[in-house]
Amino acid sequence: MEKRAIFSSRTLPYLLLLPQMAITIIFFYWPASQAIWQSFLMEDAFGMSSEFVGFENYRLLFEQPEYYRAMVTTIIFSSFVALFSLACSLLLATQADKNLRGGETYKTLLIWPYAVAPAIAGVLWIFMFHPTMGTLSRPIRVIGIDWNPMLNGTHAMILLILSATWKQISYNFLFFLAGLQAIPKSVIEAAAIDGSGPLRRFWTIIFPLLSPTTFFLIVVNIVYVFFDTFGIIDAVTGGGPAGQTTTLVYKVYADGRLGGDLGGSAAQSVILMIIVIALTAIQFRYVERKVQY
Amino acid sequence: MAGVTLDTVRKIYAGNVEAVKGVSLGIKDGSFCVLVGPSGCGKSTLLRMIAGLETISGGAVKIGDRVVNEVEPSDRDIAMVFQNYALYPHMSVYDNMAYGLKNRGTPKPEIEKRVKEAARILAIENFLERKPRQLSGGQRQRVAMGRAIVRKPQVFLFDEPLSNLDAKLRVQMRVEIKRLQRALGVTSIYVTHDQVEAMTLSDQLVVMSGGQIEQVGTPSEVYRRPETRFVATFIGSPPMNILPGKVEGPGRVSVGGQIIAVTDMRDGLAPGTAIEVGLRPEDVQAGTAGASALTMDVDFVEELGATQLFHGKVAGADFVVQASTGQIAADAKSLTLTVEPGNVHLFDPQTTKRLGRV
Structure with a gap:
């Protein structure tokens, strides 16, 4: 179908493009270029002056053992959250896809957590797992685990993974459910007649047919954990204890906002920006190829 | 191989809608039975009950001497050809046909032999490595048939298999289905709303309306001596x-x-x-x-x-x-x-x- 519109003057099309361009430039290109410029500058201790230092900020950054630790933390954090949230939401979606009494209610309820703001989600989880006042901390202690996410880095990470996963399940669930509903029923029925039990059917038919959705979600989830978990981390652990739950994004905030190292923080932002661009490029490349069929 | 017997089979959906109202029918071993009727007459529901894709609300379905009401579709020893072909889009033609055999643990050389044989019969040997989306409608239909025949089931079920094809191809596939069924001698149940397909394919013609059987007979019996006004006006053009x-x-x-x-x-x-x-x-x-x-x-x-x-x-x-x-x-x-x-x-x-x- 021909979708080209013909404009008689040159001004109108540019005028129509203007709002979108303005938004993109003001809220993306301008801050991004500011960050890139900032990453080449170094300020004095009082923020009175700054000088151009080239790649000095990057060099210093890659000399910091904390930066590598934040990288490892981020990788652990994002792998677990992506894995758990994808697995849980896939399980929930396959169950919700069945013809159940009240199925619509389950679906709606499963989508709700996505509407909760990250910081509020973090606070909710603290209420449950706070070492002294958490409602669920007591039963955990009763079974003999010295639960303390305030002091124990592993416990803090577990708590973060749980809350970030919980937050992301709804989103993945929606996509998986849509993906499942797009699979023709007769294909599943044909497989059933072909002697394939429910589990075998899932792994040989449904899961491969969902792979475009799964791949898309893996990328989206990694981006989510890299960037959008800031609120949860800030509310639950504040990057602690002793920096053990500081991810790359949280470190940008901690170094720049709390540490006052604007140049170093900007350099980290630029690196993160490159990571996102790379992830998005991979995603487009594969989504366009439809992954497998 | 086996015949199929239906004994006052009923299907009642939620809300007390009776889609199939006590149908009794005997289909002889090796014969070609066509269920024909207008849309909503319960013919597809009946077929899906025989396949095990719908639960049976009342009565009994027997394949051979075995009541299969509670038997899983996979254990009924049937094969079904769907209207939209229902091929597995992510598998090659070969894998589509081999899938049912693999699930049953058939040895690899045997699978290969049977798939090759079916592909030869259906003239799709050159497409075995292709994916379904690379095939035309008629070729997909052949693959769906191939998937059914490699299994050597006791009963073939066809759910309006030709209605997605264009008129010319439909006539051609109709003849092929008839020839294939004759050659294999497998009991077949075929659902259609097209009376020409019904007349030309069937040994036993079952005319259905409103969830009930109006008449059962050979095509010529049904044409010569319609038992009800409905059959009289439905069969014949x-x-x-x-x-x-x-x-x-x-x-x-x-x-x-x-x-x-x-x-x-x-x-x-x-x-x-x-x-x-x-x-x-x-x-x-x-x-x-x-x-x-x-x-x-x-x-x-x-x-x-x-x-x-x-x-x-x-x-x-x-x-x-x-x-x-x-x-x-x-x-x-x-x-x-x-x-x-x-x-x-x-x-x-x-x-x-x-x-x-x-």
Whole structure:
């Protein structure tokens, strides 16, 4: 179908493009270029002056053992959250896809957590797992685990993974459910007649047919954990204890906002920006190829 | 191989909707049974119950001597061809056909032998490595058939398999399905709303309406001696003409004052009883005026090439006459019609049942 519109003057099309361009430039290109410029500058201790230092900020950054630790933390954090949230939401979606009494209610309820703001989600989880006042901390202690996410880095990470996963399940669930509903029923029925039990059917038919959705979600989830978990981390652990739950994004905030190292923080932002661009490029490349069929 | 027996099979959906109302039917081993009826008559539901894709609300379905009501579809030893083919889009043609055998743990060399054999029969040997989306509709249909025949099941089920194909391909595939079924000798149950498919394919024709069986018989029995008015008007194209009439005496009825002789008429019908008289468009002779002749006012003529259809009215009711082209002048305004006594069908206006000899 021909979708080209013909404009008689040159001004109108540019005028129509203007709002979108303005938004993109003001809220993306301008801050991004500011960050890139900032990453080449170094300020004095009082923020009175700054000088151009080239790649000095990057060099210093890659000399910091904390930066590598934040990288490892981020990788652990994002792998677990992506894995758990994808697995849980896939399980929930396959169950919700069945013809159940009240199925619509389950679906709606499963989508709700996505509407909760990250910081509020973090606070909710603290209420449950706070070492002294958490409602669920007591039963955990009763079974003999010295639960303390305030002091124990592993416990803090577990708590973060749980809350970030919980937050992301709804989103993945929606996509998986849509993906499942797009699979023709007769294909599943044909497989059933072909002697394939429910589990075998899932792994040989449904899961491969969902792979475009799964791949898309893996990328989206990694981006989510890299960037959008800031609120949860800030509310639950504040990057602690002793920096053990500081991810790359949280470190940008901690170094720049709390540490006052604007140049170093900007350099980290630029690196993160490159990571996102790379992830998005991979995603487009594969989504366009439809992954497998 | 095995026959299929249905014993007062019922399907009741939520909300007390009865889609299949106690159907009993025996399908002989190796025969080709076609379920035909308008949409919503329960034919597909019945097929899906035999396949195990729908639960059975009442009665029993037997494949061979085994009641399969509670048996999983995979354990019924059946194969099904779906309307939209239902091929596995992510698998090659070969894997599509091999899937059912793999699931049953068939050894690899045997799978390869059977798939190759089926591909040869269906002439799809050159497409084995392709994905379904790279195939045309007819080729996909063949793959779906291949997937069914490699399994060597006891029963083939077809759910309107040709309705997604274009008219020409449909005729071609119809012939192939018939040939294939003859060659393999597997009991087949075929659902369609197309009466031409139903007539040409079936050994046993089952006409369904409103969740019930209207008539079971060979295609020629159903055509020659329809048991209800529904069957009479559903089977045959153009459909049978139905005229209001009256009983005059044994072997005689009248339509619009004209007496018509009837061979197949129930004894003991009181003269004056209202009756419906069915005449097939192709059974009516036009032109020769006689003692028992009907007069038809012609409205228009449809050209079909070899034949012509004359549309008009007889005794106030719509009427169609089919005649070889050239037999009747195409500009005729009025026709005189006669019919063989053996080609007159009588139906009860209340029960719509045939009033033939018992």
